[in-house]
Amino acid sequence: MLKGKTVVLGVTGSIAAYKIANLASMLVKLHADVNVIMTRNATNFINPITFETLTGNKCLIDTFDRNFQFNVEHVALAKRADIFMVAPASANVIGKIAHGIADDMLTTTIMACKCPKLISPAMNTNMFENPILQDNLKILEKYGYELIQPASGYLACGDTGAGKMPEPETLLQYILRTIAKEKDLAGKQILITAGPTQEKIDPVRYITNHSTGKMGYALARAAMLRGARVTLVTGPVAIEPPMFVDVVPVTSAQHMADAVISRAPQMDIIIKAAAVADYRPVNPADEKIKKRDGEEASISLERTTDILKTLGEQKKEGQFLCGFSMETENMLENSKAKLEKKNLDMIVANNLKVQGAGFGTDTNVVTLITKDTIKELELMSKDQVADAILTAILEG
Numbered sequence: 001m002l003k004g005k006t007v008v009l010g011v012t013g014s015i016a017a018y019k020i021a022n023l024a025s026m027l028v029k030l031h032a033d034v035n036v037i038m039t040r041n042a043t044n045f046i047n048p049i050t051f052e053t054l055t056g057n058k059c060l061i062d063t064f065d066r067n068f069q070f071n072v073e074h075v076a077l078a079k080r081a082d083i084f085m086v087a088p089a090s091a092n093v094i095g096k097i098a099h100g101i102a103d104d105m106l107t108t109t110i111m112a113c114k115c116p117k118l119i120s121p122a123m124n125t126n127m128f129e130n131p132i133l134q135d136n137l138k139i140l141e142k143y144g145y146e147l148i149q150p151a152s153g154y155l156a157c158g159d160t161g162a163g164k165m166p167e168p169e170t171l172l173q174y175i176l177r178t179i180a181k182e183k184d185l186a187g188k189q190i191l192i193t194a195g196p197t198q199e200k201i202d203p204v205r206y207i208t209n210h211s212t213g214k215m216g217y218a219l220a221r222a223a224m225l226r227g228a229r230v231t232l233v234t235g236p237v238a239i240e241p242p243m244f245v246d247v248v249p250v251t252s253a254q255h256m257a258d259a260v261i262s263r264a265p266q267m268d269i270i271i272k273a274a275a276v277a278d279y280r281p282v283n284p285a286d287e288k289i290k291k292r293d294g295e296e297a298s299i300s301l302e303r304t305t306d307i308l309k310t311l312g313e314q315k316k317e318g319q320f321l322c323g324f325s326m327e328t329e330n331m332l333e334n335s336k337a338k339l340e341k342k343n344l345d346m347i348v349a350n351n352l353k354v355q356g357a358g359f360g361t362d363t364n365v366v367t368l369i370t371k372d373t374i375k376e377l378e379l380m381s382k383d384q385v386a387d388a389i390l391t392a393i394l395e396g
Contacts, residue, residue, distance in 0.1 A: 001180050002032035008081045008113075009034065010106045011051075013041025014088035016122045016165040021046065023087070023168035024054045027175070035060070035077055037106045039093065063105045078112035082179045086110065087148070088122030088165045091133050097145075098136040116178050120148040120171060125161030148174055173243045176225060183227030184394060190228045191267045192220045193260060193274035193307070195235035197253045201281050201299065210359040211275035213237035215324075215382050219271055220245050222386035231267075233259045235274055253277055253304035260307055264314065269393060271322045272308050273348075275359075280304050312343030320393055325349040326358065335369050345396060346370050348389060368392050 007027050011017050020036075027034045036051040037060045048059035060077070078084075086093065086106070093106065097119075102108040110117060119140055121128060128150060137147055148171065151164040165171075194216020199207040213234060220232040221242040230245045233256055241247045250256045253276045264270060279301040308323045315321055323344050325335040328351065335349035350366045352358040356379045357365040364385045368375040377388055 010086035087120035122165035186227035199280035216273035
């Protein structure tokens with residue numbers, strides 16, 4: 001995902017420095033060219049050899065070190081960098097960067113960088129809450145640095161409060177959001193539905209389907225990485241929602257319909273990937289659903305709100321509406337009819353009988369159908385399918 005990208009990690013003197021070894025390893029596994037710059041204080045917490053072993057690059061500490069190719073190293077690395085993250089960022093280094101003090105390799109290099117720069121403060125709670133430190137963070141924001149808010153928790157000093165560096169997995173997501181994808185959806189508002197809905201029968205039972213939400217969540221993540229502002233309306237699933245996405249949890253089909261339809265006028269693109277339960281019980285509390293002494297269990301059902309049909313009827317000019325169609329037979333014919341009947345711009349169709357497609361898998365086999373085109377995609381991961389769908393929407 002990060003092949004061809006150069007990531008510079010600035011590590012300062014904080015007990016959290018050891019966590020950056022894990023971040024460097026994760027970045028290398030994503031094929032990034034990772035370069036680490038350490039302050040001298042940072043070397044008291046983790047040995048530079050650790051980073052050199054993980055990244056395959058020399059760990060830079062001394063501005064005047066002659067043990068590398070003859071060039072102005074801090075300038076050469078600054079020019080190559082696609083992103084510069086300082087994590088953990090001590091109060092001392094934050095203050096120096098904020099006031100233009102460049103007296104070591106880290107501060108000199110970041111001063112020469114024109115790429116996106118991220119700062120992850122890590123320090124004692126009282127230091128973090130100090131008004132001087134807070135003013136310095138505001139200065140950095142003024143100059144375009146992105147600040148990663150520290151987590152709250154038990155700190156190495158024994159205090160509990162704000163100042164804890166987020167886990168490496170979280171820092172990685174900030175890097176991916178910034179440089180993983182071209183921002184061809186910047187400025188777009190996208191609403192995506194995902195997962196199943198549940199229709200209550202009684203306090204114990206409900207009607208639902210086999211949807212896991214994986215396809216919808218993949219779409220939300222892909223759209224976010226491509227710069228869109230994403231709203232994810234999701235039924236109950238067992239997936240961690242992607243960061244940087246506005247998540248709206250719902251349960252029933254009516255809950256989902258209300259959440260989607262009320263937000264639809266503000267959206268440029270709507271993708272309904274959720275598998276909504278088609279029926280709900282009528283007056284479930286009054287129904288006889290237990291079998292007793294030969295009495296047949298019974299329950300009356302009615303259709304739930306047709307979200308796509310409602311969206312199609314209310315579609316504003318310039319809005320792109322995409323639905324999903326899961327078929328077991330006559331996939332193309334049924335999907336084309338649905339496209340026209342519900343006033344969609346595109347429908348993503350798959351045959352549940354095809355191996356690798358459908359619910360619960362990490363792959364999918366889909367056909368993208370518009371009024372004028374039919375494009376069959378090969379077996380792909382759901383992340384790849386998500387990107388292909390978004391690209392087709394942009395081209396449409």
